[in-house]
Amino acid sequence: MNRDCSAPFVALAFAAVAAAGCPGKLGGQQGHAPVQPIAFSHAVHAGLYEIDCQYCHAGAERSRHAGVPAAGVCLNCHSKVKTDAPEIRKLTAFVTSDQPVPWMKVHRLPDFAFFSHASHVSAGLACQGCHGQVQQMTRVEQQETMTMGWCLRCHREVRDEERDAPPPLATLAMNRMDTVTKAPARHLQPPTDCSACHR
Numbered sequence: 001m002n003r004d005c006s007a008p009f010v011a012l013a014f015a016a017v018a019a020a021g022c023p024g025k026l027g028g029q030q031g032h033a034p035v036q037p038i039a040f041s042h043a044v045h046a047g048l049y050e051i052d053c054q055y056c057h058a059g060a061e062r063s064r065h066a067g068v069p070a071a072g073v074c075l076n077c078h079s080k081v082k083t084d085a086p087e088i089r090k091l092t093a094f095v096t097s098d099q100p101v102p103w104m105k106v107h108r109l110p111d112f113a114f115f116s117h118a119s120h121v122s123a124g125l126a127c128q129g130c131h132g133q134v135q136q137m138t139r140v141e142q143q144e145t146m147t148m149g150w151c152l153r154c155h156r157e158v159r160d161e162e163r164d165a166p167p168p169l170a171t172l173a174m175n176r177m178d179t180v181t182k183a184p185a186r187h188l189q190p191p192t193d194c195s196a197c198h199r
């Protein structure tokens with residue numbers, strides 16, 4: 001029998017999760033560093049050339065998923081830069097045949113756990129805190145365990161330290177610095193109840 005790992009999470013699901021063999025670490029796990037279809041290097045792009053993470057991972061601050069850039073973003077530069085290099089020829093071949101680059105996933109939580117980038121990035125957490133020094137990696141590798149214990153450890157630490165949220169970016173963008181500085185700081189309160197992460 002095949003059970004759906006994304007079925008609503010209820011107490012009974014404990015047994016189901018174990019029995020159906022839905023692995024806790026679907027796809028991604030610590031040290032996972034799959035070979036990619038194009039030898040794209042973060043060390044070159046985010047390190048040497050200091051391209052901002054969110055230039056390519058534009059969803060990180062606003063959406064659940066950080067997202068991987070469409071080839072069009074690469075072509076902003078590679079329609080001119082290194083067009084004769086074999087790896088760039090692969091890239092343009094995908095584009096001319098109208099196919100997305102089949103990037104291999106590095107990180108992957110099981111479907112029964114909810115995680116959103118927006119709430120974490122807008123709380124002022126750096127990408128590197130969860131993904132390691134990506135700007136030094138020639139091939140991305142999962143650095144952390146990304147288990148429930150890992151999530152909860154940080155949630156408890158942030159609560160204990162009574163850390164505050166940074167000012168909301170949308171408000172800053174509207175140039176309302178006065179209201180921002182006068183507004184009372186918002187204490188971060190990462191949840192520790194089951195239903196926050198198992199919805």
Ligand code: HEC
Pocket residue numbers: 036040042045046051052053054055056057068069103104105106107108127128131134135139140
């Ligand atoms: C020029 C575009 C570009 C920039 C800049 C960039 N990335 Fe990426 N990133 C990619 C592409 C393409 C992939 C998919 C291929 C791969 O894993 O290397 C990726 C993959 C990733 C992954 C793994 C995604 C998965 O499958 O789990 C993480 C994490 C990541 N990037 C973080 C970062 C961080 C942090 C920065 C800034 C320090 C950054 N990236 C800067 C293009 C970029």
Ligand code: HEC
Pocket residue numbers: 053054057060061064065066067068107108109110115117120121125126127128129130131146
């Ligand atoms: C609080 C920890 C945390 C922070 C901070 C964080 N990430 Fe992630 N990231 C994760 C987890 C957990 C996953 C796996 C999510 C899943 O499988 O649903 C992930 C997955 C990804 C992926 C692949 C899947 C996707 O969401 O598109 C990319 C790309 C990525 N992160 C980039 C970034 C970048 C860039 C930043 C900073 C702007 C960042 N992350 C900040 C924990 C974090």
Ligand code: HEC
Pocket residue numbers: 038039040041044045049051056069071073074075076077078081082085086087088091
């Ligand atoms: C802002 C400009 C810019 C963007 C955007 C960009 N690159 Fe690059 N890329 C460069 C530069 C600069 C180099 C280094 C060229 C050199 O070595 O002279 C490079 C090098 C490379 C190389 C190595 C080429 C070789 O020498 O064999 C690959 C592969 C590559 N990029 C893939 C990508 C992919 C895939 C994307 C999109 C996810 C991307 N790049 C986005 C500027 C960019």
Ligand code: HEC
Pocket residue numbers: 014017023024025109110113146147148149151152155191192193194195196197198
């Ligand atoms: C901060 C987020 C978070 C909270 C709060 C949380 N969990 Fe989880 N939980 C996860 C993540 C992420 C996973 C998947 C990774 C793993 O298996 O460790 C998971 C996995 C699980 C699993 C599957 C374990 C396995 O080995 O496959 C069970 C059962 C579970 N959680 C029960 C609970 C219960 C009961 C609570 C409340 C006491 C709870 N969780 C609270 C994030 C959370």
Ligand code: HEC
Pocket residue numbers: 109113114115116119120123125129130146147150151152154155158165187188189190191196197
């Ligand atoms: C490095 C610290 C850190 C790690 C690691 C971390 N979180 Fe969080 N989490 C936070 C902070 C900070 C907030 C924001 C709290 C606020 O805004 O009051 C948050 C908020 C949340 C929320 C509530 C907001 C929302 O999006 O619904 C959920 C759910 C959540 N985290 C799940 C997870 C899961 C699942 C993991 C592990 C895969 C995880 N977190 C790992 C720090 C962390």
